[in-house]
Amino acid sequence: AKYQTFDNLQKAWGDEIGDLKSFADIVTFVPVGSDKKGAVQRDRSEFVTKEEAGLLQWQVAELRKLGFEGVVTNYCMGRSMRHVGVRDHADFVMQNGYHAHPIGGSVGSGGRTPQDSAIASEANSIRTFLSSRMYGKPYVVSEHGHVFWNQYRYEQSLMTGAYAALNDFDALTAFFMQVTTLPNQRITAFEIRHDPVARAAELITALLYRREDV
Numbered sequence: 353a354k355y356q357t358f359d360n361l362q363k364a365w366g367d368e369i370g371d372l373k374s375f376a377d378i379v380t381f382v383p384v385g386s387d388k389k390g391a392v393q394r395d396r397s398e399f400v401t402k403e404e405a406g407l408l409q410w411q412v413a414e415l416r417k418l419g420f421e422g423v424v425t426n427y428c429m430g431r432s433m434r435h436v437g438v439r440d441h442a443d444f445v446m447q448n449g450y451h452a453h454p455i456g457g458s459v460g461s462g463g464r465t466p467q468d469s470a471i472a473s474e475a476n477s478i479r480t481f482l483s484s485r486m487y488g489k490p491y492v493v494s495e496h497g498h499v500f501w502n503q504y505r506y507e508q509s510l511m512t513g514a515y516a517a518l519n520d521f522d523a524l525t526a527f528f529m530q531v532t533t534l535p536n537q538r539i540t541a542f543e544i545r546h547d548p549v550a551r552a553a554e555l556i557t558a559l560l561y562r563r564e565d566v
Contacts, residue, residue: 513557
């Protein structure tokens, strides 16, 4: 009901109105995208942000009804500035992110793992974490990793661990598979237990982040 009439919408959207003839022609639930410019994208972002914030408020309210008194958060993936309006209703900010995340699957045929260096990308993975911090809210990285087969994944601890300590993150957790009885002895993506590089990275991260050897 922002525009009340379709004529008002046409005036606001201008040439972006395209072939739309009525409100019924508008497809609402499309990917918001990467913060493109324009009136259409602005209105979509405002709408989706409002709905996401409302969903989070509802989730929190339902948990409180059940008697849960702990902290609650959600939306741990988006890096858009619009997510500030959503996370404002959360008790803390939580983020997941990886360097060299596999494309097309981490196992089986057709997948591939980028081979670029985290250092060469000017610590892009840690910069994306930093971009989503909010003043006054605890900040937690609940999943991170430099993924196998990336040839530079030994950089993980010196990147994520050191910069997390330098920027005073409140928690830092590497992603790993759940406990299992399956006799897998191979090094695989998103796994730590049989991976000597990932295990060494966790040790160095503990020294840099937890012991604050920065």
